[in-house]
Amino acid sequence: xxxxxxxxxxxxxxxxxxxxxxxxxxxxxxxxxxxxxxxxxxxxxxxxxxxxxxxxxxxxxxxxxxxxxxxxxxxxxxxxxxxxxxxxxxxxxxxxxxxxxxxxxxxxxxxxxxxxxxxxxxxxxxxxxxxxxxxxxxxxxxxxxxxxxxxxxxxxxxx
Numbered sequence: 001x002x003x004x005x006x007x008x009x010x011x012x013x014x015x016x017x018x019x020x021x022x023x024x025x026x027x028x029x030x031x032x033x034x035x036x037x038x039x040x041x042x043x044x045x046x047x048x049x050x051x052x053x054x055x056x057x058x059x060x061x062x063x064x065x066x067x068x069x070x071x072x073x074x075x076x077x078x079x080x081x082x083x084x085x086x087x088x089x090x091x092x093x094x095x096x097x098x099x100x101x102x103x104x105x106x107x108x109x110x111x112x113x114x115x116x117x118x119x120x121x122x123x124x125x126x127x128x129x130x131x132x133x134x135x136x137x138x139x140x141x142x143x144x145x146x147x148x149x150x151x152x153x154x155x156x157x158x159x
Contacts, residue, residue, distance in 0.1 A: 002157045003036045004149070005082040006111065007092055011041030011071040014088040014123050014138055016051040018111060020064045021139065022146045029150065034158060039069065040078065042095045046071035052127065058135040079104035083157075084149070086111040089122040112141060114148030 006018035019039035026035045050056070051066045059066050079085060079100050085108045087093040093110055100108055112121055123141050126134030 001034060001036055002084075002153050003082040004038070004084045004086065004153075005074075005078055006037075006039040006086050006088070007042060007074055007096060008039075008088040008123075009041055009043050009092055009125065010045045010127075011039055011073070012046045012049060012052045013055050013125065013127050013135070014142070015039035015041065016066050016069045016071070017055050017059060017064075017135075017138055018086070018088070018123075018142045018146065019069060020051075020059055020066045021142045022149065024064050025146050025150055031150075031158070035153060038082070040072050040074040042074055042092050044073045047073060054126070054132060054135050055138075058132055058139055062139060074099070076101070079107060083107060084109065084153075086114075086149070089125070111145050111149075114146075114152060115141070115144040116148075118144055 006015040008014035016039050019037050023037050026032055049071045051069055056066045087096060088111055096108055110121055112118060112123060118141065123138055126138050
């Protein structure tokens with residue numbers, strides 16, 4: 001079982017979007033029994049809450065239902081449990097790097113490192129941005145990185 005954790009600040013926009021997109025990709029590839037997916041936030045702002053309604057709205061337009069997801073905060077045990085701890089931006093990466101035990105540092109990566117063709121390193125936070133347009137852009141980035149992540153997992157863990 002390969003375990004993937006997506007992380008942003010509050011776990012209501014970017015990381016649940018990544019969880020939903022990657023979950024759909026894994027389902028379509030019939031790999032649900034081999035890949036476990038979760039998301040969390042570095043901050044405790046939205047524990048137990050559903051993803052932002054705007055995230056849910058734009059995701060649903062692409063056939064991705066986020067309504068069953070609930071916000072949670074990253075725990076120290078996540079570094080041991082998950083094979084990939086993928087952050088949406090450098091601020092959250094730096095926060096986790098400080099919090100992550102040294103022996104698990106190699107699990108910590110920027111999510112967009114799986115989509116180098118984009119020429120972008122960070123998934124921007126759409127929360128205070130340009131409305132649906134910002135959430136659509138996040139979905140575009142997340143879909144590209146999710147495809148790259150699935151390729152790596154297949155090559156490194158499933159072949």
